[in-house]
Amino acid sequence: MQASPPSLTRDDWQVLALPEQGCPVHVLRLDRSGGAAPGNKAFKLHPLLAAAVAGGARCVMSFGGPWSNHLHALAAAGGLRGLETVGLVRGENLATPTLEEAARQGMRLHALAYSAYRRRNDDAFQREMVSRYGPGVLIPEGGDCPAGAGGCLPIGEAIARRFPSGAVVVLATGTGTTLAGITAGLDERFRVIGISALKGALDTAARVQANLDALRASRVARWEIRHDYHCGGFARCNDALQACIHWSDSMGLPLEPVYTGKALLAVRQMLAAGQLDTTLDTTLPLVLVHTGGLQGRRGFAWLGPSA
Numbered sequence: 286m287q288a289s290p291p292s293l294t295r296d297d298w299q300v301l302a303l304p305e306q307g308c309p310v311h312v313l314r315l316d317r318s319g320g321a322a323p324g325n326k327a328f329k330l331h332p333l334l335a336a337a338v339a340g341g342a343r344c345v346m347s348f349g350g351p352w353s354n355h356l357h358a359l360a361a362a363g364g365l366r367g368l369e370t371v372g373l374v375r376g377e378n379l380a381t382p383t384l385e386e387a388a389r390q391g392m393r394l395h396a397l398a399y400s401a402y403r404r405r406n407d408d409a410f411q412r413e414m415v416s417r418y419g420p421g422v423l424i425p426e427g428g429d430c431p432a433g434a435g436g437c438l439p440i441g442e443a444i445a446r447r448f449p450s451g452a453v454v455v456l457a458t459g460t461g462t463t464l465a466g467i468t469a470g471l472d473e474r475f476r477v478i479g480i481s482a483l484k485g486a487l488d489t490a491a492r493v494q495a496n497l498d499a500l501r502a503s504r505v506a507r508w509e510i511r512h513d514y515h516c517g518g519f520a521r522c523n524d525a526l527q528a529c530i531h532w533s534d535s536m537g538l539p540l541e542p543v544y545t546g547k548a549l550l551a552v553r554q555m556l557a558a559g560q561l562d563t564t565l566d567t568t569l570p571l572v573l574v575h576t577g578g579l580q581g582r583r584g585f586a587w588l589g590p591s592a
């Protein structure tokens with residue numbers, strides 16, 4: 286039973302030279318840590334699973350879509366701790382490679398209609414799910430809660446160890462939970478830019494702030510969410526994103542289109558547009574957090590066989 290938190294070492298950094306400018310990007314490869322559940326989900330889930338085990342739970346449950354990195358990671362990380370896992374899936378499609386792998390790890394899957402799935406954050410609905418498919422501890426979708434954010438503090442701390450005088454940090458956001466934890470692990474010498482993978486998710490900043498308030502960090506980095514790099518919406522793709530991912534593959538940095546590809550594309554487009562010059566202190570090193578999610582590459586035929 287592996288219960289230690291995911292750790293980051295010097296080997297998890299990769300320097301990427303961009304075509305845009307002389308400015309290198311220091312990539313923190315979370316996709317290489319977290320064992321069977323690589324990426325940011327391992328960090329978010331660690332404290333939640335530890336609390337479930339400490340509380341004597343035998344089963345953990347959560348929500349996600351057919352390609353959910355969160356359910357995929359929950360199946361692996363929960364299974365490693367000897368927990369039963371239950372995935373409550375949006376829509377009818379349980380036949381994706383993501384969910385089939387989760388099922389092989391022992392996750393029990395239940396399809397929810399879209400209308401039911403919309404109620405996933407509602408207390409009464411959650412109690413109903415636990416009594417129908419549990420008993421178990423219900424983990425919020427995407428691990429979005431203060432404990433999940435707290436699990437990402439070590440990512441911020443690893444960045445501060447590498448760049449003690451500050452950095453500009455870019456990462457993809459969904460719920461913003463990971464960004465909140467990273468921000469709370471840094472201080473005002475750091476600037477954290479979240480690239481929203483969703484179209485028009487204008488509540489992300491409020492969710493980040495709620496997690497930050499709950500974490501009560503004495504110092505936090507400056508942070509913001511950018512909404513103009515979604516490439517058409519969640520899990521959508523355009524030519525620029527495809528080209529960016531093919532390019533980074535060729536540089537030895539595998540990305541995927543849902544999150545990490547959009548973060549690198551945003552870095553390149555902001556540099557090309559001079560936006561990092563005008564809004565940021567470019568004397569600071571530029572850090573890109575690779576949040577993982579590579580299992581999802583299987584959902585995109587144009588990527589060819591998995592890297």
Ligand SMILES: *Cc1c(COP(=O)(O)O)cnc(C)c1O
Pocket residue numbers: 324325326354355427457458459460461462463464544545576577578579
């Ligand atoms: C889930 C996920 C994110 C988003 O994380 P949040 O904490 O919800 O913002 C980013 N990148 C990858 C690869 C993910 O799987």
